[in-house]
Amino acid sequence: MERHFERDLEELKQRLLWMGGLVERAVHQAVHAVLDADEQLAEAVLSEEDAINEMQIEIDERVQRLLALQAPMAADLRFLLASSRINGDLERIGDQAVNIAQSAMRVLRHPQVKPYVDLPRMSELAEGMVRDSLNALVRGDQELAQSVMQRDDQVDRLRDQMFRELLTYMMENSSVVFSAFELVLVAKNLERIGDHATNIAEDVIYFVAGRDVRHPALDRR
Amino acid sequence: MSDMASAAQSKEIASRLALKVRANEPASTAPAKETAVRFEISNLDFFYGQKQAVYGLNLKIPKNKVTALIGPSGCGKSTFLRTLNRMNEMFHNTRVVGQILLDGQDILQMDVVKLRRRVGMVFQRPNPFPKSIYDNVAYGLRINGYKGRLDDLVEHSLRRAALWEEVKDYLQKSAFALSGGQQQRLCIARALAVDPEVLLLDEPCSALDPVTTAKIEELMFHLKDSCTMAIVTHNMQQAARASDYTAFMLDGKLIEHSETPRLFTTPTDARTEAYITGRFG
Amino acid sequence: MSQMMEDMRLRWRKSLNIVMLTLTGVAAFAVVSVLFLILGYLIYNGGKSLNWDFFTKLPKPVGETGGGMANAIVGSLKLLFLAAIMGLPVGLLAGVYLAEFGGKTFSFVTRYTTDLLNGVPSIVMGIFAYALVVLPVKHFSTLAGGVALAIMVIPITVRSTEEFLRAIPGNMREGAMALGASKWKTIATVILPAASGGIMTGMLLSLARVAGETAPLLFTAFSNRYWSSGWEQPIASLPVMIYTYAIAPYDDWHRQAWAAGLVLLGLVLLANLGCRLVLNRRGAYRGV
Numbered sequence: 001m002e003r004h005f006e007r008d009l010e011e012l013k014q015r016l017l018w019m020g021g022l023v024e025r026a027v028h029q030a031v032h033a034v035l036d037a038d039e040q041l042a043e044a045v046l047s048e049e050d051a052i053n054e055m056q057i058e059i060d061e062r063v064q065r066l067l068a069l070q071a072p073m074a075a076d077l078r079f080l081l082a083s084s085r086i087n088g089d090l091e092r093i094g095d096q097a098v099n100i101a102q103s104a105m106r107v108l109r110h111p112q113v114k115p116y117v118d119l120p121r122m123s124e125l126a127e128g129m130v131r132d133s134l135n136a137l138v139r140g141d142q143e144l145a146q147s148v149m150q151r152d153d154q155v156d157r158l159r160d161q162m163f164r165e166l167l168t169y170m171m172e173n174s175s176v177v178f179s180a181f182e183l184v185l186v187a188k189n190l191e192r193i194g195d196h197a198t199n200i201a202e203d204v205i206y207f208v209a210g211r212d213v214r215h216p217a218l219d220r221r
Numbered sequence: 222m223s224d225m226a227s228a229a230q231s232k233e234i235a236s237r238l239a240l241k242v243r244a245n246e247p248a249s250t251a252p253a254k255e256t257a258v259r260f261e262i263s264n265l266d267f268f269y270g271q272k273q274a275v276y277g278l279n280l281k282i283p284k285n286k287v288t289a290l291i292g293p294s295g296c297g298k299s300t301f302l303r304t305l306n307r308m309n310e311m312f313h314n315t316r317v318v319g320q321i322l323l324d325g326q327d328i329l330q331m332d333v334v335k336l337r338r339r340v341g342m343v344f345q346r347p348n349p350f351p352k353s354i355y356d357n358v359a360y361g362l363r364i365n366g367y368k369g370r371l372d373d374l375v376e377h378s379l380r381r382a383a384l385w386e387e388v389k390d391y392l393q394k395s396a397f398a399l400s401g402g403q404q405q406r407l408c409i410a411r412a413l414a415v416d417p418e419v420l421l422l423d424e425p426c427s428a429l430d431p432v433t434t435a436k437i438e439e440l441m442f443h444l445k446d447s448c449t450m451a452i453v454t455h456n457m458q459q460a461a462r463a464s465d466y467t468a469f470m471l472d473g474k475l476i477e478h479s480e481t482p483r484l485f486t487t488p489t490d491a492r493t494e495a496y497i498t499g500r501f502g
Numbered sequence: 503m504s505q506m507m508e509d510m511r512l513r514w515r516k517s518l519n520i521v522m523l524t525l526t527g528v529a530a531f532a533v534v535s536v537l538f539l540i541l542g543y544l545i546y547n548g549g550k551s552l553n554w555d556f557f558t559k560l561p562k563p564v565g566e567t568g569g570g571m572a573n574a575i576v577g578s579l580k581l582l583f584l585a586a587i588m589g590l591p592v593g594l595l596a597g598v599y600l601a602e603f604g605g606k607t608f609s610f611v612t613r614y615t616t617d618l619l620n621g622v623p624s625i626v627m628g629i630f631a632y633a634l635v636v637l638p639v640k641h642f643s644t645l646a647g648g649v650a651l652a653i654m655v656i657p658i659t660v661r662s663t664e665e666f667l668r669a670i671p672g673n674m675r676e677g678a679m680a681l682g683a684s685k686w687k688t689i690a691t692v693i694l695p696a697a698s699g700g701i702m703t704g705m706l707l708s709l710a711r712v713a714g715e716t717a718p719l720l721f722t723a724f725s726n727r728y729w730s731s732g733w734e735q736p737i738a739s740l741p742v743m744i745y746t747y748a749i750a751p752y753d754d755w756h757r758q759a760w761a762a763g764l765v766l767l768g769l770v771l772l773a774n775l776g777c778r779l780v781l782n783r784r785g786a787y788r789g790v
Contacts, residue, residue: 003499071458073485073497210487308680334682342680348673351696361681364691408677415681 005070009079012062013138016083016090019055020134022048023090024127026097027193031123033104034186035116042108045101052094059087075207082207086137089196089203093130096189096196103182103189110179113169119186122158125151126190129197136204145208148201155194162187256283259419259449260305265319267300267473269312274300276473278319282419282466287441287450289464289481291457293501297473298453302421305451306340307333323419338365341412345424347404349396349411354388357396357407361415374414381447382410383440402433409440413448420444422452426459438463457497461485469493541767548764551757556765561727561743567754571762573729574738577644578769581723581739582709584648589655590705596656597663597701602689613664620657627653628718636722642736647723651712658711662704666697699781706777710770716741740766 026045033042063084066072072080129148136145166180166187202214260282267275274297282288290298300309307328309315321328328336338361349357358375367374375392379385384406388399396407405425412420422441426434441450441463454460460467461481468478469490477484477493488494495501555570562569596616600609631650636642670693678688694701724736725746740762747759 005499073457073461073499074488074494076498077486306680308676311676311679334684337680337682342676344673344676344680346671346673348671348677350674350677350692360678360691364678364681364683364687411677411681 005066005072005076008062008066008070009076012059012066012080012083015055015059015062016086017134017138019052019059019087019090020130022052022055023093023097024130024134026052026094027100027123027127027130030097030100030104031119031127031186031190033101034107034183035120035123037108037112039105039108042101042104045097049094049098052091056087056091060084063087075210078207078210082137082203085203086200089199093193093196096193099189100186103185107179107182107186110176113166113176113179113183118158118162118165119183119190122155122162122187122190125155125158126193126197129155129194130200133197133200133204136201137207140204140208142205142208145201145204149198149213152194152198155191159187159191256286258282259284259324260451261320261322261325262305263320263322265301265304265317265321267297267304267309267318268316269300270314274473275304278473278475280468280475280478282449282451284449285445285447286465287445287452287463288466288468289460290451290453290468290470291455291460291496292470292476293496294455296470298470299423301470302423302451302453303342305419305421306337306342308342334365338415339417340419340421341415341417342421342423343405343408343412343425346428347401347408349399349404349407352396353393354396354399354407355392358410358414361411365415378410378414379407381413381444382406383436383443384410400433402429402436405429405433405437406440409437413444417448419449419451422450424453424455427455434459457485469496471496544760544764544767547757547760548762550760552761552764556758556761560729561758564752569758571738571740571743571758571765573726574740574743574762575765577723577726577730577737578713578739578741578766580644580733580737581647581651581719582713584645584733585651585655585712586705586709588648589652589708590659592652593656593659593705593708594663594701597660598667598689598694600660600664601667602685602693616657616660619653620661623717624654624715625717625720628721631718632721641734642722642724644723644730644733644735644737646721647719647737647739648733650718650722651715654712654715654718655708658708659705662708663697663701666700666704667693669700670696702780703777706773710773713770713773714741714766716745720745740769 026048029041030045032038033040033045063080067080070076129151132144133148135141136148163184166184170177170180199214202212205211205213258281260280262278262280262282265275265278266273278301290302292298303309304317304321305328309317310333317329323331323336323339328340350360352360355375358378359371362371362374376385376389379388384403387403388394388407391398396404399407405428409420409425426437429437438459441452444450452460452464454463464481466478467481467484469476469484469488469492471492477488477490479489484493485497488497553570555568556572557570557575558572559568559570560573561571596612600612604612627650631646631653635646635649674692674696675688678692679685683691719739719742723739723742725742726736726738730737744759744762744766747755747762750756
């Protein structure tokens with residue numbers, strides 16, 4: 001006999017994935033607003049923000065209701081706790097996408113500083129991390145979650161590289177400072193998105209294996 | 222001047238940080254403390270005639286803690302609990318193999334009356350005797366030949382069972398005049414009167430409403446100072462709320478035993494997981 | 503169409519319901535009315551001849567009217583007393599054995615024999631007591647009557663005691679034993695007190711039942727037109743008096759027999775009321 005509780009959990013998972021899809025698309029559109037100099041994409045991101053925020057509230061209410069009414073145990077309990085945290089991370093990724101879109105609109109008012117090389121790579125990496133962290137959640141795949149966590153270093157390295165490069169540009173030519181600075185912000189936001197994807201991956205591992213892998217430096221148990 | 226000030230400031234911050242780290246330490250890195258063991262059960266088999274009900278069970282029941290036994294109906298948890306004060310001997314044709322040590326003494330070699338004086342029991346349905354409230358509490362003392370003043374002991378036991386205030390003016394009334402929850406606390410008082418080291422509780426709240434259940438659970442919490450408890454319960458929330466350690470049994474075997482918070486958030490055995498999340502079978 | 507079928511079926515079920523309810527009601531009424539007819543008839547006929555003399559005077563010789571049955575009333579009470587002190591303890595202890603200790607085979611044999619004993623015709627009981635007590639001493643006696651009635655009291659007491667003990671929930675035994683009480687202590691201090699109301703009812707009912715027995719007394723206590731002192735002489739009893747007076751060819755004796763019937767019924771009723779009172783007083787301890 002399938003219990004309605006399991007149906008509720010499945011529904012919650014679907015809503016999380018739906019929100020993940022919205023967030024992923026927002027990140028993609030925001031970055032491409034910069035890359036393709038497309039202001040409409042940026043505006044699309046801004047208009048999606050409310051939908052994402054509403055999703056966050058809806059998912060929070062679902063989690064709260066299931067915790068209160070079903071008194072879940074073990075894997076169910078871990079799933080709900082993880083969902084609640086993932087929900088927060090997804091909303092934050094949505095905010096980063098909005099930040100990027102706003103930067104895009106400001107960047108577009110100036111000529112392009114340089115050909116974008118690292119930015120597309122970095123955004124692909126970050127988007128991939130978000131996508132894979134959600135896939136890991138769907139499949140309960142610890143290894144995939146682990147690989148997401150490992151990719152965070154690459155994102156960090158790309159950010160450092162972009163910072164250095166853009167700094168050089170700014171020092172050479174003060175007229176590009178404004179748009180270069182916006183690009184620094186974009187890189188910073190992408191790096192934060194990677195961090196949130198890492199958080200999601202950590203929550204997936206907590207949900208699947210019951211292990212808390214967030215802060216390995218702390219010696220627990 | 223300003224350098225000195227900032228140096229002092231940073232020093233203060235550093236010391237505060239150090240303090241904070243130190244304050245955090247015990248909470249987050251608390252090692253599993255080795256607590257004293259009251260009951261030590263090794264390789265326990267139990268038979269009803271030809272039918273085996275408990276298989277090779279090993280368990281340590283720590284002192285002054287509550288250990289919960291959970292598992293589906295017929296898993297042997299009640300049978301196991303009743304081996305701890307040899308209540309199963311009431312039935313014909315039962316057999317115990319293995320060792321049960323109470324504070325290092327083998328209970329199977331012990332005089333059963335002495336054992337039951339040390340290991341009290343509370344049952345599923347409140348079972349007061351058809352006597353007055355006073356006589357119910359005094360019963361255990363009287364049959365054990367206690368000759369001293371009973372009044373103080375009766376009051377003390379009723380206080381320990383958090384019932385004194387409710388019944389002190391009605392001690393000579395029939396125990397059946399009490400409500401179900403009061404009757405169950407009376408039964409606890411009756412068991413406590415002979416000052417047992419261990420209290421076995423066999424689904425003590427299954428016939429009670431949630432408010433009364435909460436009272437009994439609170440009572441158990443306070444009794445931990447003076448008593449070791451083992452409780453069989455069908456109610457997992459109760460096990461989670463009221464116990465320090467939880468043991469999961471299935472088909473007469475002990476499947477998993479660990480600290481309660483751990484068992485209910487991250488059980489290691491798939492069968493435990495299936496049972497506590499309600500996906501059993 | 504199926505709606506119509508449905509309606510018909512419903513109507514059929516409703517009328518069947520009414521018919522069966524009526525039948526059970528009629529049967530219940532029949533039972534009650536028989537009882538009240540007997541009672542009414544007895545009170546009507548017995549009441550007429552019941553007077554103070556009946557309780558205080560000895561029977562008059564044949565031909566004289568008046569007199570009473572004081573000796574038979576006392577005789578019945580004496581016989582019942584003997585039956586009680588001999589039969590009740592044996593019945594009680596055997597009942598405790600069956601309910602609390604009995605093994606498999608011996609319990610079965612005991613229970614079966616008890617039921618058989620309960621079914622033995624009362625006149626056979628009389629003959630048995632006659633052979634056992636009357637023949638060796640060669641005369642009828644109060645004691646012999648008491649023995650006959652005691653043998654009849656035993657099986658009823660055994661079974662009612664057993665039933666009432668079994669009705670005490672097992673968890674009460676567990677409760678006492680978990681406190682370290684031995685089996686006998688558990689029974690004596692918890693189980694018997696808990697079942698005492700029921701057990702006493704059973705005992706009173708068994709006495710009430712034998713109070714009306716005639717046949718076993720004919721060969722044992724016989725009868726006596728005078729006071730009987732001690733336990734060795736024949737003694738009068740109400741049922742035997744009814745028997746002899748009712749078949750005698752004198753109208754006055756018939757009236758006396760009716761009065762004796764009424765008094766006997768009154769005694770049984772009193773016993774019943776008595777046990778109800780006892781039960782109600784201990785009412786608080788029942789249940790659970």
